[in-house]
Amino acid sequence: xxxxxENKSTFxxxxxxxxxxxxxxxxxxxxxxxALSFGEQVSLTKTEVTGTxxxxxxxxxxxxxxxxxWKSIWMSALAxxxxxxIAYPIAFLISFVRGRLKMILLAAVILPFWINLLIRTYxxxxxxxxxxxxxxxLEWVYKTLAMDRLFGPFQxxxxxxxxxxxxxxxxxxxxxxxxxxxxxxxxxxxxSYLEASLDLGASQxxxxxxxxVPLTMPGIVSGIILVFIPMLGSFLIPDLLGGTNAQMIGNVxxxxxxxxxxxxxxxxxxxxxxxxxxxxxxxxxxxxSRSKGNDV
Amino acid sequence: MxxxxxPMMTSRRKFLAGSGxxxxxxxxxxxxxxxxxxxxxxxxxxxxxxxETTLDDFNSATGIEAKMDLFADNDELFAKLKEGNxxxxxxxxTNDYVERMxxxxxxxxxxxxxxxxxxxxxxxxxxxTFDPGRKYSLPYMWGTIAMxxxxxxxxxxxxxxxxxxxxxxxxAGRIALLGDAQNVIGHALKLLGFSLNxxxxxxxxxxxxxxxxxxxxFKVFADDNGxxxxxxxxxxxxxxxxxxxxxxMEEDDDITLNxxxxxxxxxxxxLCIAKGAPHPENAHAFMNYLLDAKAGAAIADYIQYATPNGxxxxxxDKEYINNTAIFxxxxxxxxxxxxxxxxxEATKLYDDAWTRINAA
Numbered sequence: 001x002x003x004x005x006e007n008k009s010t011f012x013x014x015x016x017x018x019x020x021x022x023x024x025x026x027x028x029x030x031x032x033x034x035a036l037s038f039g040e041q042v043s044l045t046k047t048e049v050t051g052t053x054x055x056x057x058x059x060x061x062x063x064x065x066x067x068x069x070w071k072s073i074w075m076s077a078l079a080x081x082x083x084x085x086i087a088y089p090i091a092f093l094i095s096f097v098r099g100r101l102k103m104i105l106l107a108a109v110i111l112p113f114w115i116n117l118l119i120r121t122y123x124x125x126x127x128x129x130x131x132x133x134x135x136x137x138l139e140w141v142y143k144t145l146a147m148d149r150l151f152g153p154f155q156x157x158x159x160x161x162x163x164x165x166x167x168x169x170x171x172x173x174x175x176x177x178x179x180x181x182x183x184x185x186x187x188x189x190x191x192s193y194l195e196a197s198l199d200l201g202a203s204q205x206x207x208x209x210x211x212x213v214p215l216t217m218p219g220i221v222s223g224i225i226l227v228f229i230p231m232l233g234s235f236l237i238p239d240l241l242g243g244t245n246a247q248m249i250g251n252v253x254x255x256x257x258x259x260x261x262x263x264x265x266x267x268x269x270x271x272x273x274x275x276x277x278x279x280x281x282x283x284x285x286x287x288x289s290r291s292k293g294n295d296v
Numbered sequence: 297m298x299x300x301x302x303p304m305m306t307s308r309r310k311f312l313a314g315s316g317x318x319x320x321x322x323x324x325x326x327x328x329x330x331x332x333x334x335x336x337x338x339x340x341x342x343x344x345x346x347x348e349t350t351l352d353d354f355n356s357a358t359g360i361e362a363k364m365d366l367f368a369d370n371d372e373l374f375a376k377l378k379e380g381n382x383x384x385x386x387x388x389x390t391n392d393y394v395e396r397m398x399x400x401x402x403x404x405x406x407x408x409x410x411x412x413x414x415x416x417x418x419x420x421x422x423x424x425t426f427d428p429g430r431k432y433s434l435p436y437m438w439g440t441i442a443m444x445x446x447x448x449x450x451x452x453x454x455x456x457x458x459x460x461x462x463x464x465x466x467x468a469g470r471i472a473l474l475g476d477a478q479n480v481i482g483h484a485l486k487l488l489g490f491s492l493n494x495x496x497x498x499x500x501x502x503x504x505x506x507x508x509x510x511x512x513x514f515k516v517f518a519d520d521n522g523x524x525x526x527x528x529x530x531x532x533x534x535x536x537x538x539x540x541x542x543x544x545m546e547e548d549d550d551i552t553l554n555x556x557x558x559x560x561x562x563x564x565x566x567l568c569i570a571k572g573a574p575h576p577e578n579a580h581a582f583m584n585y586l587l588d589a590k591a592g593a594a595i596a597d598y599i600q601y602a603t604p605n606g607x608x609x610x611x612x613d614k615e616y617i618n619n620t621a622i623f624x625x626x627x628x629x630x631x632x633x634x635x636x637x638x639x640x641e642a643t644k645l646y647d648d649a650w651t652r653i654n655a656a
Contacts, residue, residue, distance in 0.1 A: 041640060044400035045378050062648070064655050071655075131529050158469075160530075161516045239475075244514045247654035258371040259476055260647040262640075 037267035047263055055268035065252070065269065069276060072248040075163065076231035079170035083178045083227050084220065086171070091182035091219075092212075095189075109179050117173060121240050124169055128159040135159070161243035169237040174230065178223040185219025186212075229277060249273055337578040339364045340373065340384040342565070345437075347595040354585050360578050377402055381572035385579040391564045394433045395426040395637035403432040404569040410580035413587035421604035424564070426636060433566035434583055435604040437596075440624060440632060441479060441561040442553040444523060444541035449532040455554045458487040461533060462506055468513040470532040475519035477650030478635065479561060480507065483535065486558045492633040495642040504649040508656045517654070526551055537563075539601055542621055555624050559631025564604070 037055055039047040059065045094105045112120060127133045135156040142154045159165060193215065197207040213220070235250030249269065256266025335358075339351075343366045347353075351362040365384070367373045370393040376382065377397075389397060397403050408414060411434065414422070421435040445455050450467070454460045461471055462484050473480050482492040484503040494500060515531055522534035527544040534541070541553040567583045569576060585591055592608030602622050603609060609617060616622065624632075638646070 044396060044640075045402070064652050068651070068655050129528060129530055239519060242516075244511055244517055245654060245656065247651070251654070252651055255477075255647065255650075258375065259478075260643055261371075261374070262644065262647070 033267045033270060036263050037271050039264040039267075041262065041264060044261065055265045056272070058265065059268055059272055065249075065272075068247060068252060069249050069273060072232055072250070072273075073276065073280075075167060075248065076170070076228050079167045079174070079231055080178075080224055080228045082167070082171050083175055084224065087175060087178035087182055087223065088220075091179050091186050094179075094183050095186040106183075109176050113176060117236065120173065121169060121237060124172065124241065125160065128165065128168075130156040130158065130160075132159070160241060161246075163242070163246060165241040165243075166238045166246050166248075169241045170231050170234065173234075173237060174227045177226045177230075181223040181226060182216065182219045185216040189215050225281075232273065232277065333575050333577050335360045335578070337362050337385045337575050337582050338383055339582065340376075340387045340570075341366060342388060343368070345388065345565075345599055345601075347591070347598045350586070350591060350595055353591065353594075354582060357585065358581055360581065362582060377570055381570045383574055384570050385573040385575050386582055387568050387570050388436060388565050389433075389568060390635075391424070391426045391566065392635040392637045394566050394568060397568070398427065398432050399637060402571050404571055404573060404576060405431050406434065406569065406583070407580060411584045411587065413584050413589075416587055416589055416592065416605050416607035418604055418606040418609075421564075426634065427566075433568050434587060436565045436567050436586065437599070437601040438562070438564040438604055439538045439602055439622075440555050440563070441474070441483070441535065442538045442541060442555045442621075442624075444526050444534045444536050444544070444551060444553045446526070446532045446550050447552055448550050452554070455533075456557050458483055458556045458558050460556075461535060462487050462510060465510070465513060467533055469515050471514050472516050472518045472522045472525045472531045472534040472536075473514055474522065474535050475517040477646040478638075479535070480517065480653075481646055481649060482635070483558075483560060486560070486633075489558075492559075492561060493636045493638065495638060495645070497645055500645050500649055504653060507653050511653070511656055538621060539599075542600060545621065553621050555628045555632065557628075557631065559628070559633060562629065562632040562634045564634065 035049045036047060038051050038053070039049045040052050040054075042048050090105075090109070094102060094109070097105065125132070129135075138157065139154045142148060148154060189212065193211050194207055197211045198204070202210065232248075233250045233253075235248065235254045238246040238248045238251055253266050253269050253273075256262045256269065260266075337360055339362055341364055346364070351364060354360065354362055367376065370390050373387060373389055374393060374396065377384070377387070378400075381402075394403070408430075414430075414434065417435060421438075422430065424430060424433065424435075427433045443455050443458070443461065449470075450460070454464075454466075460467065461473070481500065481503050484506050485494050485499060486492055488499070488502055488506065490496070490499045490503070494503075516525070518525055518534070518536075520540075522531075522536040523540040523544045525531045526534040526536075526541070527548055536553075538553060538555075541551065545551050545553070567586060569579045569583075573579055586595070587605060589605065589607035589611060592603055592605040593611040596603040596605070596608060596612060596616065600616070600622065603612075
């Protein structure tokens with residue numbers, strides 16, 4: 001039997017495309033941005049890397065930037081939590097139905113991907129604005145129940161241009177990234193474990209917490225990471241759905257690369273965000289290893 | 297800076313027919329090459345910012361094939377050309393970006409001997425503070441930032457001062473401001489009696505505090521859809537580019553616009569040749585053609601922006617010339633200011649203030 005250890009050339013040929021991709025499209029751009037964050041603008045079009053720390057000092061010196069990063073973190077965390085809450089039952093449902101229906105449900109999750117993000121977000125505006133479909137529907141119910149005679153004319157709900165709208169938009173846009181890894185791990189879950197648990201007297205609730213959740217934990221973790229990290233850097237959704245204080249760190253960074261024309265500061269902010277993400281991941285890993293130690 | 301769309305965009309069929317005609321014109325353009333340059337030109341322009349058949353007509357008149365690409369805002373234009381010209385000849389930056397690009401050495405001087413139609417331009421537009429002697433830029437269209445509002449909700453007197461937006465609580469939650477630092481802070485500076493282009497940190501701070509104090513009154517900082525919010529009834533007042541509001545005025549009689557008495561931003565989009573342009577000869581011919589009386593009138597008629605072309609204006613109907621939403625009165629214009637390029641330091645001041653305003 002062949003062992004890849006003994007057939008190194010085959011291994012390297014297969015590893016080449018991936019390595020190429022990682023280096024050219026990930027490591028090099030990241031290195032450029034990292035270098036830029038220590039740069040100084042010498043003219044409108046040129047930046048020289050001088051090793052200055054002024055951009056980090058500016059970002060950490062004014063509490064407003066840390067405040068915005070913190071806000072981005074809790075908004076994303078909240079949206080990720082709701083994503084998980086909604087996606088888990090969906091993924092469970094998809095993995096338990098059979099045949100055609102399964103295909104249809106999977107397609108329903110994936111189909112929105114085929115429509116441009118910008119257009120989907122504009123569609124949300126049409127749904128939630130004061131004179132949008134949700135308010136039209138509510139008004140119809142309100143009038144049908146003759147509530148306008150009791151409480152006066154219908155007041156449309158202000159559903160857009162606030163933090164709630166941004167969180168809703170984030171959940172809506174990133175939901176498929178949560179459903180798919182969850183579905184993959186639930187699909188792999190050996191359903192006879194669930195039957196065994198129920199047969200041996202555990203309640204549905206207990207079976208879910210003690211069997212389903214631990215066994216699908218890899219899917220939950222990868223779903224959270226896949227959803228939380230892009231949410232943290234999003235700028236289009238707060239821009240379109242948010243009110244006057246919806247600004248997330250992605251908006252500030254985008255502005256540095258466009259209107260403010262300050263690449264080094266934008267680069268420094270991007271890396272601060274990245275360090276924060278790394279710190280969160282490291283904390284999780286540390287926590288995981290510690291709790292494992294306690295179990296033993 | 298974000299952008300304004302043409303009021304004429306309402307007719308999609310017209311637009312499609314127009315682009316079809318352009319495409320046909322481009323496809324069947326004869327490849328005759330008598331001069332040293334190939335008969336081509338690459339035009340980088342705003343969306344729906346040229347006459348329906350202008351490129352086609354230019355092709356019939358000169359045999360030069362004009363290809364047009366679109367950008368959405370000045371920042372995009374600047375970012376695209378910053379790392380080197382990808383092949384554009386004629387570009388259409390706004391006045392402060394003309395200045396910025398001159399400073400950054402991104403434009404080619406214009407040979408005025410090749411632009412005889414420059415005499416069509418009104419005297420006041422033949423000079424420009426941002427480009428003395430018009431060495432790098434020719435005026436294309438101009439306009440203002442104004443207050444768009446619902447006549448049924450807002451009185452004409454209230455619409456005549458920025459205080460209604462920045463100070464009064466009467467329209468709390470019914471106001472949309474623009475979505476960029478310089479315009480939102482700039483018009484607050486105007487209200488406070490300062491220059492729209494102030495570089496004084498104390499004045500900028502004062503404007504920042506004014507905006508933060510009344511922030512609860514603003515529904516949204518709308519990047520480029522204030523006119524839609526106004527039209528859909530989401531807000532009663534929108535600070536917007538005049539061309540954008542004109543677009544919804546066509547559809548809704550209750551909407552109108554006014555430049556408040558403190559004045560607003562006066563903008564001018566210019567035709568420039570980008571450094572490294574592959575066809576500078578044709579670029580001159582093309583710019584000269586756009587300044588032609590008949591061609592200029594056809595463009596203005598289609599896009600409904602104010603033209604600086606006096607000869608073209610003579611060919612236009614009264615409805616266009618007397619429209620105060622397109623051409624504000626002299627008294628109003630006297631209080632308006634053009635944006636100047638502020639330099640890196642002041643840009644940072646505005647950006648920091650804007651970050652704090654948004655985070656407040």
